[in-house]
Amino acid sequence: MKIADLGDIRLHYKDEGPKSGPVVVFANSLGTDLRLWDSVLPHLPKGLRLIRYDKRGHGLSDCPAAPYSMGTLVRDVESLLDYLAVKDCVFVGLSIGGMIAQGLAVKRLDLMRAMVLSNTGAKIGTREMWQDRIEAVKAGGIEALSDSILERWFAPAFRETPEFTAWRNMLIRQPKEGYIGCSAAIAGTDFITPTSGLRLPTLAIAGSEDGSTPPDLVAETAALIPGSRFEIIRRAGHLPCVEQPEAYAALLTTFLSKIGHI
C-alpha cells in the first residue's frame, strides 16, 4: 500500500505502470475512492504510468474535520505530484475531480500537459443546494440520501446489476466528515472566470443520463476552453468509467494519441 505523508495530510495512492512512462493522473468524485477507475485502466494502452489517489476525507486517506476548501484539495494533489516528481501529466478528473483538475491547471500548468474534464463543471449546482445537502447528511447520514444520489450516478439498466450493490456500499460507507468537507469545497467553487483563461488540450466527457452534471453543463464548461473536444457516452450516468469502461478508455486513448502522449 502506498501512503504519501505530505505534512498536513497523508494521502493513499496507487502508482502503476513503468516509472518512465507517460503519466496519467486520475481524480475521483464525491463519495467514491480510487477504485472508481478499476474497470477503465485495463483497457488503456500498456506503457503508461497511471497514478490515482484518494482525496482527503475519502478512501484510505486521512479525514480531517470539515469543511475543506477547493484550494486545499488542489494543494493536496499538487503536493502529491511534487512528492512523486511528476510533471507533464495528463490529468483526468471526474466531477469534483474535474474541479480539482481546473484548479490545478490554473495554479500549476507546469505539472499538466492536458486535462480530461469528465462529468464536471466550472461550477456545479448552487451554494444553497450544497448547503441543503450538507444539512441533510448531518441530520440523517449519507444512507438517507443514497437513493437519490445513486439515481444520478447510474442509468436505470446498471441499477439492476450486482455491481450496483457494491457502489451503493461504497457510497454509504463513505465517512460523513469527508463527504461534508468536500461538499463544502464544491459549494464554494466557481471556476468560470479562471477556467476561461486556460489554454491547454482538453477533452470533456459527459454521460447521456447524468443527473448530477448533465451533458449541457459539461459542454458549457468545455466551451470555456478554446479548442476543447466534447464527447457524450451513451447509456451512462454520472460515472461512465464504471458503466461503460471500454467506451471511456477508448475516448481517453484517442485523446492521448491526438496530443502525442502515446
Ligand SMILES: O=C(O)CC1=CCC(=O)O1
Ligand atoms: O453526488 C452527486 O450529486 C454527484 C457529484 C457532484 C459532485 C461530485 O463530485 O459528485
